[in-house]
Amino acid sequence: xxxxxxxxxxxNQDIVYGLVNQKALYDIAKGSENLVQRLGLKADLPIHxxxxxxxxxxxxxxxxxxxxxxxxxxxxxxxxxKLVVSTKTNHTANIFNAKFLPNTxxxxxxxxxxxxxxxxxxxxxxxxxxxxxxxxxxxxxxxxETVPNDPHTFLSCGxxxxxxxxxxxxxxxxxxxxxxxDILINCRCSVTxxxxxxxxxxxxxxxxxxxxxxxxxxxxxxxGGFPNSWPRSALHSFTVPExxxxxxxxxxxxxxxxxxxxxxxxxxxxxxxxxxxxFFMLAKGL
Numbered sequence: 001x002x003x004x005x006x007x008x009x010x011x012n013q014d015i016v017y018g019l020v021n022q023k024a025l026y027d028i029a030k031g032s033e034n035l036v037q038r039l040g041l042k043a044d045l046p047i048h049x050x051x052x053x054x055x056x057x058x059x060x061x062x063x064x065x066x067x068x069x070x071x072x073x074x075x076x077x078x079x080x081x082k083l084v085v086s087t088k089t090n091h092t093a094n095i096f097n098a099k100f101l102p103n104t105x106x107x108x109x110x111x112x113x114x115x116x117x118x119x120x121x122x123x124x125x126x127x128x129x130x131x132x133x134x135x136x137x138x139x140x141x142x143x144x145e146t147v148p149n150d151p152h153t154f155l156s157c158g159x160x161x162x163x164x165x166x167x168x169x170x171x172x173x174x175x176x177x178x179x180x181x182d183i184l185i186n187c188r189c190s191v192t193x194x195x196x197x198x199x200x201x202x203x204x205x206x207x208x209x210x211x212x213x214x215x216x217x218x219x220x221x222x223x224g225g226f227p228n229s230w231p232r233s234a235l236h237s238f239t240v241p242e243x244x245x246x247x248x249x250x251x252x253x254x255x256x257x258x259x260x261x262x263x264x265x266x267x268x269x270x271x272x273x274x275x276x277x278x279f280f281m282l283a284k285g286l
Contacts, residue, residue: 043081047074054097058106067095067111073121075106085123090133091115097144103151110154112141118156120172132172136164136179145196145204155184155204157191163206165218184221187214193252199259203235207250211239213264215276240272 029035050069057064063084064076073095075085089095093114101108109121116139120132139159146154157163163185174181185191190209197203202218214234221233249267256263262274 045076045081045083047076047083047086048072051094053094056099058100059102063100063106065098065100065109067098067113069094071095071113073098073109073111075123087121087123087126089119089121091117091119093140096140096142099144099146099154101151101154102146102149108151110144110146112137112144112156112158114140116141116158118144118166120168134166134174136174136176136182137162138178139190142191143193145194147196147201148198155194155196157194157206159190161187161189161191161208163187163191163194163204184218185216190249192250195253195255195262197255197259198257203259205253205255205262206234207253207264209247209249211243211246211248211250211266212237213239213250213253213262213274236276238274240266240269243269 048066048068048070049072052066052068054067055064056066062077062079064078066074066076068074071089071091071093073085073087073089074083076082077084089111091111091113095111095113098109098111100106101110107123109123110118111121112118116135116137118134118136118141120134134156137156137158137160141156141158143157144154145156152169153165153167155163155165162183164182165184166182185204185206187206187208191206192209193207195205197205204216204218206214206216208214215236216234243266248269250264251267252263252265254263255261260275260277262276263271264274265271
């Protein structure tokens, strides 16, 4: 069945509860090559000095959090095209990822960097970033993930092959050398990206340097020490056959909004979309 065009939806006035069907309009707009080709630059925001490696929206979509090689975190009001906050962190290498912690009124932020440090910052109290540091990862820390509606916990992954789960209610810093605390998953190879399922946040997707994507159930894992949570304890492990022989490093994994698909990008390769419901159905013998 042929999709309706944007013009057809507007002209035919697809009505749902007295309103134009915004979802139908959104779905057709984001897949319109003609519309995308007509997009243009709206604003240039010169707020960093160096490469910008991470961008994250707050829950309302009004503020954009960015991190850069300049070791600064910035919050920008996109609608007013105005810099709200710029904070110099205690990172000593490029910031790779930064996230707002949920339900903290856009005040609490976590960031990770090439120095392996994870820093918890209170934007209204800049001094917090100087002391609230976690130096647990050995090597670069690549990605952070928050848990929906949870302002206290977050996950991290890094070059040391671990995924760690931190709870700010128990501690806000850790400077131990070769720390083995708070380890949730040990993949025995670099973990370069991770994602939390939006509807079932106990499912964690992990992307690794060996080209494999692995899905874990957080309820079946225990933190502390080096748990027996390397690849064989994953619920599912999969990759693209063409890249498996090359050990193509995964650069990003993201769940679709409904949690049924995974978008995975590979270094020096393409972007792939996996229907993960197929894996769960096969596991149940359906």
